[in-house]
Amino acid sequence: MQILKVLSVSLLIGSALLPWNATAIDHLEQVKFNGNNNFAANYTESLLVRSLLQITQGQLQQASQTIDQVIQTAPNFKLAYLVRGDLLMARAQQLQSFGSAPESNPDKVSDFRAEARMRLEHYLAKQAPSSIPEPLWQIDASQQYVIVVDADKSRLYLYRNVNNQPQYVADYYVTVGRNGSEKSSEGDKRTPVGVYYADSQLIKKLPDFYGNAAYPLNYPNEWDRHQGKNGHGIWLHGTPSDTYSRPPRASDGCVVLSNPDLKAIGPIMQKGKTLFIVANNMQWVSPDQAATQKMGLTKAVEDWRKDWESQDTEAYLSHYSNQFFTQSTNLDGWSKEKRRIQAYKMHVEIQLSNVSMFRYPNSQQQMAVVNFDQDYKSDNLDSKMRKRQYWIFENQRWKILYEGAA
Known part of the structure; x- marks a missing residue:
């Protein structure tokens, strides 16, 4: 039992011991390889994780059989060979720690341990299917x-x-x-x-x-x-x-x-x-939370479109951040050009379609990327293009940070 404890705990050294049990193994039993599904859950990884969980349950014989399946499926899976070596040493009462074979490289063992931990943690902390x-x-x-x-x-x-x-x-x-x-x-x-x-x-x-x-x-x-x-x-x-x-x-x-x-x-x-x-x-x-989060931005994009279509230049420009930039100009340059063009107050029709919105990850200030197909029609121009905008949330309002062709 002491050998089992050394093997299972050392797999997760540097991380809190995770609360897995037989239920986790039962969950993995539901993961079946489906040759008709090109995107099926990774069968090889499922086998590896099952073997590690079997180790923690004291099922060393079953773990050995499972890890042999892993090696048969992926003969170049080096982590699997290390686990099999540890299992052999455990059964011979010679195991001291994860990857403790005499020829093991400490740096590589650390890498293998990190990989095993990542794979285990994923399976033991599955996201809710609806999230x-x-x-x-x-x-x-x-x-x-x-x-x-x-x-x-x-x-x-x-x-x-x-x-x-x-x-x-x-x-x-x-x-x-x-x-x-x-x-x-x-x-x-x-x-x-x-x-x-x-x-x-x-x-x-x-x-x-x-x-x-x-x-x-x-x-x-x-x-x-x-x-x-x-x-x-x-x-x-x-x-x-x-x-x-x-x-x-x-x-x-x-x-x-x-x-x-x-x-x-x-x-x-x-x-x-x-x-x-x-x-x-x-x-x-949840999808409902995502819908709520994007609601304000959806309205801001539509308000921007309406103000542009109405040729109300100052209302239109109010949608742009003071930090606004393009590949060639800033807000001052953009504003001058728009005031020049819209001074004629021509009739304009603007339609947006195929709109996507993505919350920009890990940004210091709440930011989103918006892509859309833009159909612009005026008295002297008929233009269609794919456009990209970056929007930031500043002073309790969504504003455009960047605009250009996508």
Whole structure:
């Protein structure tokens, strides 16, 4: 029993002991691999977690059988081999701590321990099925799927757009930057936090290190550049062929999936422009809470549209923050140009469609990204474009911080 205690507790060293029990194992029994579902819950991870939970229940024989299944399913899963080695040593009454085999590298054992803890904590703290990531206020029809990454939990969530509402599909363990999140400069080995888009798969042949595929993110985005953030080459990519997964914090800033998981979501990535939100310590809300949170912004966008359409220039400009910027001007320059154009008081019709709204994660001041198709018609101009705005909540009112083509 003492050996069992050493094994189970050392898996979670540096973290409070988690309250799992037989119910948690029963939950995992419900996770079945469905070959007809490309996005099925990760079968390999489910087996690994089951083996760890069996260890804590004293079921060492069952745990050994389960971990053998893991290795059979993923022969390059190094964490699974470490757990199997510990189980063998436990049965021989030789185990002192997690990864205590004589040839074990202490740094690598620490990485394996962190990965085991992340995977366990996820399964033992499942979000309520009805809750959604807080940034997902409104999805437009052009986005069939949305990806949300909780960086400090090393988790990627995939949602399907059903009638402009997010519907959970699957989630996967990921690796992020070795120095955490909140990327700000070239070489800081951090993963950026914000609202991004993943492009289609890179065509050029990449080294084995990047796995089976790589999808570039559009970091730095408009807000990143305005804050002076720099760097490039932030990708979603896979793992080397001899490695099933990497530690929770091990990349140079990229988001890294196992190759089987990357293959599972590959079909949705091929079109490019896949919405990709990265948050830190992500908050979860009910759909009703999300609807309430976006209500004020929805009204603000519509009021802005009406004031622009009415050609009431001062009312229209009142929707813009003093901090407003575009790629080429600030509020003063924008205001002068709008006053010049609208001095003619021409008849204008403006329609917005395919509107999306996303709460910007981890922003110091409440902020949201709004995308829409804009149909502008006047006496001398008929224009359609996809537009992006950043809105901030200042002085108890939503105002536009940035505006430009999407």
